[in-house]
Amino acid sequence: MSNDKRPTTLHDVAARAGVSIATVSKFINRQQRFSAGVEARVLEAVEALAYRRNPAAHSMVTGRTGTLGLAVLDIGNPHFASMVKGANRVALALGYSLMVVDLEECAGAELQQLQALASRVDGLAVSARVPGPAMQWLVQQSRPIVWFGRFEEPGCACVRTDGRVAGRLLGTHLLERGFRRVLYAGYAASRWSEDRAEGLAAVLSEAGVPLQRCESSTPSLDGGRLATDAWFQSALRPDAVVGYNDMIAIGFMRELQRRGVHVPDEVGVAGFDNVPLCGLLEPELTSVDVRGGQQGESVIRELHGLITRERVPSVVVIEPQLVERRSTARG
Template sequence: MKIKAPTIRDVATAAGVSITTVSRYVNQAQRFSPAVEATIKSVIEELGYRSNPLAQSMITGRTNNIGLSVLDVSNPHFTSIIKGANRVATEHDYTLLLVDIDENPGRERMLLESLSRRVDGLLVYSRLPEDDMDWMASLEKPLVFFGRLSRLALPTVTSDDHRGGYMIAQHLVAMGHERIAYLGFPKSHRDQDRMAGVRDCLDTHGLPLQAFGGAAPTAIEGERRSADIMLGEQRPDAIICYNDMMALGFMQATQALGFRVPEDISVAGFDNIQFGRYASPPLTTVDLRSEEMGVVGMNTLLSNIGDDASIDLTLLEPQLVLRSSIKRRALSLG
């Protein structure tokens, strides 16, 4: 026979107080005398009463849920963001509700509008053009955006992509490379900053940049573009890929074509995903501090939920991770 779960009425009767008193105590909406609070607490523990989260949210206006949208949960960059955000959420007794956009901008508005009705705030990673994002500001929930914004007044958290691009290009130049290519992902807002950093560095050294575009930020796309780049008329001696996933795919396909990495071409990426260190050779990368991005984003959002509103940009400093996918080139004699 199924045992009936205790109700708030049962708690009120056993404690000798009103249902309203128990409700206000459970939802921390009002303080009572130490004796009354001790009695209610004792009865709740004795009966094993558990409050209804839905009913509690109707009283307090809070769900204790945070929404997080990412572009592709299979990409380790985003799983690191989730890990950092979830750690902070758990420390503050919040539950993280995740939405995977799956690199499909057409689903984004519908999913986020639905999610916004079940959470106290939102962390959003998006590829939508900023001109198409006005509806985000009208969701009537605190929102933190991962990336840069030029027009919308929202708090933002991102890594310094321009500096990261400059850093890795500078390292390649210092290692004697003169024919440097960039394999990007033009649909990403951050791609422009990364390529601009690479280009600005090469301009200071009087070196050209070969730019190639990819249709997706995936290992499969990096693999697909390898033949076009390596068998072309002007084969680069180094390539910087938009992210580590593309770099790993490019490196595998390039080796399958008979080229050696890094002897024939040096390869680098962005994100410092854990698989990069186990590649052959291990991948040089720019660590954009993905997990820290999730931590900072969640802390910023919780501050905004707590009425400590801010629309500042938090810019995380990238770090260069040097591994053996880059090799020093012999000095040019010409």
């Protein structure tokens, strides 16, 4: 004789709770709120009977998959890894699973990847740095989308930090530490790079300090390493270098050290993102924390609000924070 038990159904839950099947369905699927007493009885019945929602049936009834999509530019970059962890934490708490796509910086297949992802999820969280064709396609979709990073399309939702504020924080810090010849190793493919450079240049200009600039080929350790040629070829070598992100700054710093330049006595180095690796270097890297984990959490909350229609598209700005370390400690 089989010991297999029949799966618990909505009818079973409704009978135990003393409510209708429709009430149970609407409550479980977050379609309607009820009195505290009714909700308590439904929750008690769900737990006592070990009811588990059938994902396929739920999708057929509600038109929802219970899955959210997150498209990041490079999962190998610790900043985006932190964002994924924050997003996944909130998605699980809200009852969603998270599907992550790595767009792999400059891979050229972003549109196809995003189209495939969009067909499998209830909503998308996407970097505002995706190329033009992919961005245009996404804007035309009716599916809920939240962008992370500065995005100025009217009526769209985004979560970001203010790159100009971040740049000003770092510029003020460098001036206070006595640096007067600053080089910015940027990444031209990113709009965020220009924001950071503008904030940095503005605060330096107020002190009569010009900002020197060079470009990294990629926003990576290798990009930073190759960008050091600009420092060695400068007629008046900068006494501080700022990378568009921490990976560029770290690559730049390690190559300077390999070629016999002392950090920070001969040149200070700093970056943006405050990835965990910053605190493990010698010297530890000064960085502006753009709150990657918090961005990930906020993006999912905003996306859930759009899906449930509890929120309208809005712009959420998360304040950056300077984290001073020994790479800019002179004397």
